[in-house]
Amino acid sequence: MTLKAIMLGAAAGITVFATTNVVADTSDKRIALSNNYAGNSWRQAMLESWQKVGEAAVADGKVASADAFTTSENQATEQAAQIQNMILQGYDAIVINAASPTAINGAVKAACDAGITVVSFDGIVQEPCAWRIAVDFQQMGREQVKYLAERYPEGGNLLEIRGLAGVFVDDEISAGIHDEVKNSNFEIVGSVHGDWAQDVAQKAVAGILPSLPEIVGVVTQGGDGYGAAQAIGATDRAMPTIVMGNRQDELQWWSDEKAANGYETTSLSIAPGVSTLAFWVAQQVLDGNEVPKDLTVPFLAISQDELEDALKTTPKGSVANVEYSLEDAKAVIASSK
Amino acid sequence: MSGDRLRLALPVLSLVVLLGAVFYLQPRAMSYFGLNLLFNLAIPVALATISQMMIIMVNDIDLSIGTFVSFCACVTATFVHDTPVIGYMILAAAILAYALLGALIQLRGLPAIVVTLGMSFVWGGLAVLILPSPGGASPEWLKTLMSLKTPLVPIAVVAPLVIALAVHFLIKRSWVGVILQGVGGNDRAMERAGWSLVRLRASAYGLAGLFGVLAGMSLVGLTTAADANIALRYTLLSIAGVILGGGEFVGGRISPFGAVIGALTLTLAASFLSFLRLSPDWQIGAQGAILILVLAVRLVFIRKGAVA
Numbered sequence: 001m002t003l004k005a006i007m008l009g010a011a012a013g014i015t016v017f018a019t020t021n022v023v024a025d026t027s028d029k030r031i032a033l034s035n036n037y038a039g040n041s042w043r044q045a046m047l048e049s050w051q052k053v054g055e056a057a058v059a060d061g062k063v064a065s066a067d068a069f070t071t072s073e074n075q076a077t078e079q080a081a082q083i084q085n086m087i088l089q090g091y092d093a094i095v096i097n098a099a100s101p102t103a104i105n106g107a108v109k110a111a112c113d114a115g116i117t118v119v120s121f122d123g124i125v126q127e128p129c130a131w132r133i134a135v136d137f138q139q140m141g142r143e144q145v146k147y148l149a150e151r152y153p154e155g156g157n158l159l160e161i162r163g164l165a166g167v168f169v170d171d172e173i174s175a176g177i178h179d180e181v182k183n184s185n186f187e188i189v190g191s192v193h194g195d196w197a198q199d200v201a202q203k204a205v206a207g208i209l210p211s212l213p214e215i216v217g218v219v220t221q222g223g224d225g226y227g228a229a230q231a232i233g234a235t236d237r238a239m240p241t242i243v244m245g246n247r248q249d250e251l252q253w254w255s256d257e258k259a260a261n262g263y264e265t266t267s268l269s270i271a272p273g274v275s276t277l278a279f280w281v282a283q284q285v286l287d288g289n290e291v292p293k294d295l296t297v298p299f300l301a302i303s304q305d306e307l308e309d310a311l312k313t314t315p316k317g318s319v320a321n322v323e324y325s326l327e328d329a330k331a332v333i334a335s336s337k
Numbered sequence: 338m339s340g341d342r343l344r345l346a347l348p349v350l351s352l353v354v355l356l357g358a359v360f361y362l363q364p365r366a367m368s369y370f371g372l373n374l375l376f377n378l379a380i381p382v383a384l385a386t387i388s389q390m391m392i393i394m395v396n397d398i399d400l401s402i403g404t405f406v407s408f409c410a411c412v413t414a415t416f417v418h419d420t421p422v423i424g425y426m427i428l429a430a431a432i433l434a435y436a437l438l439g440a441l442i443q444l445r446g447l448p449a450i451v452v453t454l455g456m457s458f459v460w461g462g463l464a465v466l467i468l469p470s471p472g473g474a475s476p477e478w479l480k481t482l483m484s485l486k487t488p489l490v491p492i493a494v495v496a497p498l499v500i501a502l503a504v505h506f507l508i509k510r511s512w513v514g515v516i517l518q519g520v521g522g523n524d525r526a527m528e529r530a531g532w533s534l535v536r537l538r539a540s541a542y543g544l545a546g547l548f549g550v551l552a553g554m555s556l557v558g559l560t561t562a563a564d565a566n567i568a569l570r571y572t573l574l575s576i577a578g579v580i581l582g583g584g585e586f587v588g589g590r591i592s593p594f595g596a597v598i599g600a601l602t603l604t605l606a607a608s609f610l611s612f613l614r615l616s617p618d619w620q621i622g623a624q625g626a627i628l629i630l631v632l633a634v635r636l637v638f639i640r641k642g643a644v645a
Contacts (some may be wrong), residue, residue, distance in 0.1 A: 038617065069611065072620035075570045077378060081604065084374040088366050102471040102562030109561065110374065126472070126562065168470065227589065305623045 026286045027061045029092040031279060033068040036079050036099035036123065041318045046097070046122075049323050053276040062326075063283060067091075076103035083107040084167035086116075093117040093282040095275070098125045117285045121278035121297070122270070131195040131285065133278050133295045135270050137169055140299060141176025141219070144243045145184060147266045148217040151241060155185020156216035159208070159240070160227055161194040163221040174219050189213060194224035198249065201227030209235060218242040221324055222269045225250040229257075245269045246300060250313045264304055271300035273323040280329030290337045344583035344590075347638060349596040350582075351631050355396070355605045372524035376493035377559055381406065381499045382574055384552035386582070386600040387504050387593065389575035391545035393584055394508070394591045395520045395538055397442065397449030401457035402549055403572035405431070407565060408464040409553025414473025417554075423478070423547040428554075431544035439542025443535045447573035457572070464565040467590050471564040475557045483558030496555075497597045504593035507544075517541050521589020578603055581631055602631075 002120060033050050047068055054066025069086070071078040076099045084107050086094050094111055098104055098120055105127040111118050121133035148158070163170035170193075181188055190208045194201030201224035209231060218228050222245025229242055229250075239257070244250040244267035250322035257263035261298055274297050285291050299320055302310045314320045359375070360367045366375050385406050392399040409428060417424030438456065442449050485492045508514035519527045520537050528534050557563050572638070580586070581602055582595025606627050610620050 067614075070617040072607075072610075072617045072624070073570060076560070076564055077381075077556075077570055078607070081378050082605060082611060084378065085608050087361055088371050088374055089612070090365060100471050100564040100567070102473070103560050103564040103567045105562050106560040114370075216517050334480075 005145060026063055026283050028064050029068075029283070029286045030062055030065045030090070031093045031095060031282050031286075032086045032089070032091040033275065033279075033317035034068070034079060034083055034086060034094055034096045034098075035068060035070040036076075037074040038070045038096060039074075042272050045318055045321050049273040049321060050275040050279065052315035053273075053279060053323050057279070057283070061089050061284075066279065072097070074099055076100040080104045080107040083111055085335075087111050087114050091116060093119065093286055095278045095282050096120040096123075096125060096130070097275070098123040101126050117282055119278050119282040119285065121274055122213060128293070131281060131291065131293050131295070131296055133274065133281060135200060135297045137178070138176030140268065140270075141173040141178075142180040143268060143299065143301070144219045144266075145177055145180035145186065147239060147243065148186065148219070149184045151264070152216050153185070154201045155187070157189040157213055158186050159205070159212065159215050159218045159228075160188050160191040161205065161220045161224045162191060163194065163196045163224075165193050170221065177219050186217070188219075189215065192226060194221070196221060198221040198224060198227035198230075198247075201222075202231045204206070206234065209237070212237075215240045221246055223247055225267075226253050229253050239263065241265050241309075243267070244302075246271075246302060246310075246314075248311070248314045248316055248318055248320075251302070251307065251314060251320065255307055255311050258304070258307065266301060266303060267300045267310075267320075268301040269319065270297055271322045272319065273321050277324040277329055277332065280324060280326050281333065289333070295332055295336045298332065343638065345592055345595050345598075347631065347635050348582045348595050348602065352598050352602045352605065355602060355609055359609050359612060360604060362609070369489075373493045375490035375608055376491075376497070376601060379601050380483070380496045380500075381552045381556035381559065381568070382571065382578065382604055383500055383597045383600040384548050384555060385568070385571040386575045386578035386596045387500060388545045388548035388552060389578045390504075390584060390591050390593065390596045391517075391541050391548065392449070392453075392578075393579050393586060394517055394589050395439075395541045396524075396587050396589070397453075398576065398586070399453045399545060401453040402449060402462055402545075402570055402575050403569045404457045404460035404464065405435075405546075405549045406553045406556065406568035406571050407563075408460040408467070409510045409550045410557045410560075410563040410567050411464045411468040411473065411553075411565055413455060413479070413554045414440065414475060415467055418474050418476045423495070428550045432543055432550060435546025436539040438542035440535050440539040442542075443538040461565070468563055468565050471562065473557075475561045477627075479554060480561060483555060486544040501594045501597040504597075508591070508593055513540070517544075518589040518591070521587070521591075554565035574600070574603055577628055581628060583635070589614065603628075 038047060050068050057063050058066060069082055079099045094116055108118050108125050108127040108130050118130040120130050124132040124134050162174055190212050192204035192208050194204050196251060205228045216301050217240050220243050225242045225244040226249045232239060242265055244254055244265060246267050246269035310320045365371050385402055389399055389402055412424060413428050416427055442452055487495050524534055578599035579596050582592055582599030584591040606624055610623050615623060
């Protein structure tokens, strides 16, 4: 390559990336999703939601394109390369569910320097130039205890099912639960690790049950409520109130019990559709609106009366989902200001 | 010499073809800025590939290079950043550990594949101990070096060239390199000629450790922070890079230029597939297909060469 060609190329590169700073009207803007993993039902639902909302937004002329990319392996170096490719492809905004909060910082910074809006969600990035839509896992624990406190103001014994030991999410949810229990009349009499899997949870609960006094409630982390119900159902104990985590099998069991004996509980988790919230946040930033850098994901809670509708829209083996609209995103942004 | 040239022709050709395809798909890549984005993550891969090449040179294989690079990245982002003296001492100790492993493998006649597989868990564990949750920070000079704006040609192109040249002179043009290649070629003969195989294997492993450390450091310079799992992919990438670059598993037949070009080709292949908008489910398979294609073409070349 000659010197002249290189200089011309450099100049072309600079002009391309300098024109992305114009604000307002996002109809010609292109948004890309950089996703690090697609191997479970939550991520599959996340990608489906992105596609659905993205296609609708393109059809409405809100944005020019909304493409989703998933790395072939769940590795930070792969994702960094993927993000650098997106910079080359000239996207105006990149929405990221990150493989690592730090290991793609360099690529994220390169994107910001090229004038690209970077919004991270669920797996957030630490690079300060990016927006972060984080999950408040402690709050997720607190909400469960608050619900149970409403149901049983006089208190009682609780069983806690934890997630995978040593994972940040597990520590956070559990910390929230224990923190809130201090403000209530409850006492946690047992704690087992269910690894967010129904079969593991069932075995763990069945193992600890004989040593427990009467329990009024079970606090969970999602993906473990059905297993707990199976374990407790196999004994002659009265069924405690098990907080569910929006999985289809959990909702189905709850619905069956509700029909049979009016069983009451609640269910909450993060909807995979949070990718669409990140999409609209990116659109809002591109639109020139002022958006705080740190936003919090709202929980998707299912109450006793919403159960049937939620169950109808949740495919087997999947998790209850909701797609966020532009208005929802504006509300989340407003609440964080 | 001409055999070496022919050996190198194919990797160069694959790189040029891929580069042409990428430029066609994404003309924006044809710029200073674009080339840098396309290739800067190939620098640590190239260094890791050189490290793997040192091991393959003596007929062994290193399954721990991915976790070793991750470990070095964690040390760089923590100790080297906070207390440089201790940091560099740890890295030096890591190189020494590699050399000792080489000596141990030679002394006890252990299979390297098993020893390095075991070591991969040790390095991985140490990385988690040093950096239990992702974080740390890159030393300022390293960040500056990796984002250096070199004149005319971006650092992402300059660095691999410099690496390849330096290693070429070390391995192909110095007496040390010739002897080390001899270990891979015929270690008995080397021993009879009066060389200590323990020392030679230790030196090859020590060199591998050195380039592993450099890979970890350059990776942190690029990412600006570390993660205990940051470079797990490098184990397979580095082996594929060496072979793609014209190296062979036995006989001490390796090529530093080829290894670096192999690393660049693998990095580029991933970008190419991503620009093609190929579904991720197919991408790993397609990457493998590119690899098999290049190796198949090489086999045809070598057969023809043998006939002629």
